[in-house]
Amino acid sequence: MQAKALRVVCLAVALLAVGVPLFGHHGSNPNYAWDKRITVNGVVTEFAFSYPHVSIYFDVKDDKGNIQHWSSELGPTPIMMRNWGVGWSRNAIKPGDQISLTCAPTKIPSTTCQGKKIIVNGKEMPLSDPKGGEAKE
């Protein structure tokens, strides 16, 4: 069992070495600053549990009260479909829900980011590990 776990770790290290994308696999990766994080709070306008990636659209109020329309890709849809026992489905997030999204920003200033951790109405919805925490790349 221990050896099996070790091999899983080895495989992960090997994949890291060759740069095989596991998350955000559908060609959006070049947009993001992987080593940076921002947290954005807003109100959901649409949740799309569709291909190529589950994505979420939400409104964010800036310091002056102006509304910005944000978008974020969460995970590859089939991986999100695995459910992880946390209830992901097309109805998991609804318009009007309050979210706090920690995400990798784009390299240029924009209103898009790639979700790494999402809290919906005060409750974390795991993006990859059922125990929570940041989504794996």
Add this chain to the structure above:
Amino acid sequence: MRSVLMAWIAALACWSTAFAQTAPAPAAAKAKASSAPFDPHDLNGVWYRTTPIQTFSNVYNVQPDLPPNLAGARGRGTVFAEAPFTPAGKAALEKNKPGYGPRVVPPAFGNDPMGTCDPLGIPRNLNAEVGSSHTTWWILQTKDLFIQFFQWHHDHRIVWTDGRSLPKTDDLDPKWNGYSVGHWDGNTFVVDSIGFDARTWLDKFGYPHTENMKLQERYRRLDHDTLELTMTLTDPEYYSRPWESDRKLFKLNGSPIKEFPVGEPFVKNWDQQVYCAPSEEFKFNEKVRDNGAGKPSTQ
């Protein structure tokens, strides 16, 4: 670059250690898998790729002096053994702007056919190019047909096994998946194909081909659970010699019409119907990909 080298060294050392510690266990496991009876001429089943290469044929190398523009999407410094291009082939490659690999560009400024939901075609479908639960194909064999269903993009291709020969290329209209016939060479299933649509890429790195490409696939069931695929393309206008793919290995998950082991996501979710729906893809392109790359909206 040093970190990449260290990662490779760590991976290799880690792997060696893992197997060194438990030498008898994997041998026993392999023996168990290998001892299950199987018919080498029966390729039916759902197969998922276990080898890491997601492209037609790329050999990973690590070059410490890699220039930044070749450092890959995440700057990890991987480069790849190059194809035997002719000058025309190299020029065709340069026109293709992929969202992956050493020539990566933001998808908003690329031209991967996938971004407009064009069919991926053959051989790209065979690469099982994604790294998640839909890295699978489903093979169905009948006496006269060999059909592959591809989870990614929910496509299928037909290989005629009724003894017919390939037609002349001039007699065919190019098709996304080409025209394929198959036969058995001992225990190797050989598929020969022509008649490809040149709009498709060989793989996600944007490698090109012409309408005159000939492709040979060779499938061999190594044991009950393992299928091997190697491919060779011949396309003299773009490639100076026949070019071989890497050796791709696939693991059997069982037939999707039987009961599956509980907790195997890629099996449980087999019928994911991963279509590239233009209405969904284009919206995602505009709202996420283009917005994130600074490409003005066309709406």
